[in-house]
Amino acid sequence: MSAIKMKRVLTTPALIAFGLAYMVPLGIFTTYGEVTVASNGHLPIAYIITLAMIFFTALSYCRMANKLPIAGSAYSYVQRTFGGKVGFLVGWAQILDYLFLPILNYLVLGIYLHDRFDCIPAYVFVLGSLFSVSILNYLGIKLINWVNFTLNFFQVVFIVLFVILTLNNVNLTPEAMAKPLLITTDDFSGLFSGAAILCLAFLGFDAIATLAEESNDAKKSLPKAILCTVLIAGCIFLIVSYCAHLAYPEWTDFIDNKDTASLDVVRRVGDISQLGGEFMYNFFQAAYVTGVFASAMTAQTSVSRIFYAMGREGVLPKQIFYKIHPRFRTPYLSIIFVACFSLLSLVLELGLVVSMISFGALVAFTFVNLCVIKSYLGGNAKKTVPMLLKYGLIPTIGVLLSLWLWTSLETTAMTVGLIWLAFGFCYLLYLTKCFTKSLPSIDPNELNSIIKD
Secondary structure, three states, rough: OOOOOOOOEEEOOOHHHHHHHOOOOHHHHHHHHHHHOOOOOOHHHHHHHHHHHHHHHHHHHHHHHHOOOOOOOHHHHHHHHHHHHHHHHHHHHHHHHHHHHHHHHHHHHHHHHHHHHHHHHHHHHHHHHHHHHHHHHHHHHHHHHHHHHHHHHHHHHHHHHHHHHHHHOOOOOOOHHHHHHHOOOHHHHHHHHHHHHHHHHHEEEEEHHHHHHEEEOOHHHHHHHHHHHHHHHHHHHHHHHHHHHHHHHOOHHHOOOHHHHHHHHHHHHHOOOOOOOOHHHHHHHHHHHHHHHHHHHHHHHOOOHHHHHHHHOOOOEEEEEEOOOOOOOOHHHHHHHHHHHHHHHHHHHHHHHHHHHHHHHHHHHHHHHHHHHHHOOOOOOOOOHHHHHHHHHHHHHHHHHHEEEEEEEEHHHHHHHHHHHHHHHHHHHOOOOOOOOOOOOOOOOHHHHHHOO
């Protein structure tokens, strides 16, 4: 048993900052052109649909975070609810999402910064980002917390400037303001396909749950932070997308240049405000890069905590993953392992990495909703109508919406995810000697000590 525990220093605002950093507030511009075209110029409505869909699963994370305030997020919830074998496979799938998000961020940083400073090879920026992110994680969650607030602030400054400049310089007639919000029956299919894409922008609220053992009142602060992060991110995405449509209402211009649509919008806002399109473009680039760096940092934090939880259970080698630094109180060997794995960003292509991200998240979303139903309604406890609505209907809707999102996965994502899951199943067979023995598990007294701590 590890005698050293992580520091409980994170407040609700710190957890919210962590979640927002993971999700990247400026991430709206990543899929701006694609979803604007798919929704026939009604991106704000697509975000409203997405927020409503995600909210059901976020509520389930809140229920489980309150019931089981321990590191590991979906892995820990499923492990305690459905047993070690199912929990292991969900945790294994979840790792796919968390392990490849830092790699995605490093690749984006290398591409953006090399484009800006073409005399420096992209791999230099990749290695520099990887090293600095790992050092920050190694030195402790308090430092990560401070950096998160700083980097989020920089993005917020850009967003506020973007919104103010737009509203002060565009046509605000009732007709112009209503145009992005008025839909017809012909728009529905595009809106829902766009909403499926946008759901991936909300991946990150679940990462907050990995910090349960570093929260100063996990049962209260985790649920608050999860809901607040989803709502704040949703409001940011909605407001920015609405202002972007006001600034550049001719959405059909993006049909042939979806990838650069966001840059066209940013330049338009700079031009109409007389600040200059190039100024806004440079500011956007700088703010976006800092956001991607923050996402890489928080993603490494999250996955190292999942490895820590699986190491504590004994399903991953304890001598590596269940180790806490005596001074910094961080799972330092897990952090080093993630950093070494992230060196793959030097050889992998961006498109392949993107296809790997969503599979694990959807596995986690589906099973966390199921965990709420079994945890609160299982057994012989008396079930009232309010309980059936709260712990039955709401998570069931979350399950159905998660299953619907599976239909939006690309073939590559499904193939890679299933192959990854197959490797996990083989490792499970090894751990259980072909299911002839039980999986190792945390001592019940240690678990109770963590929950009560």
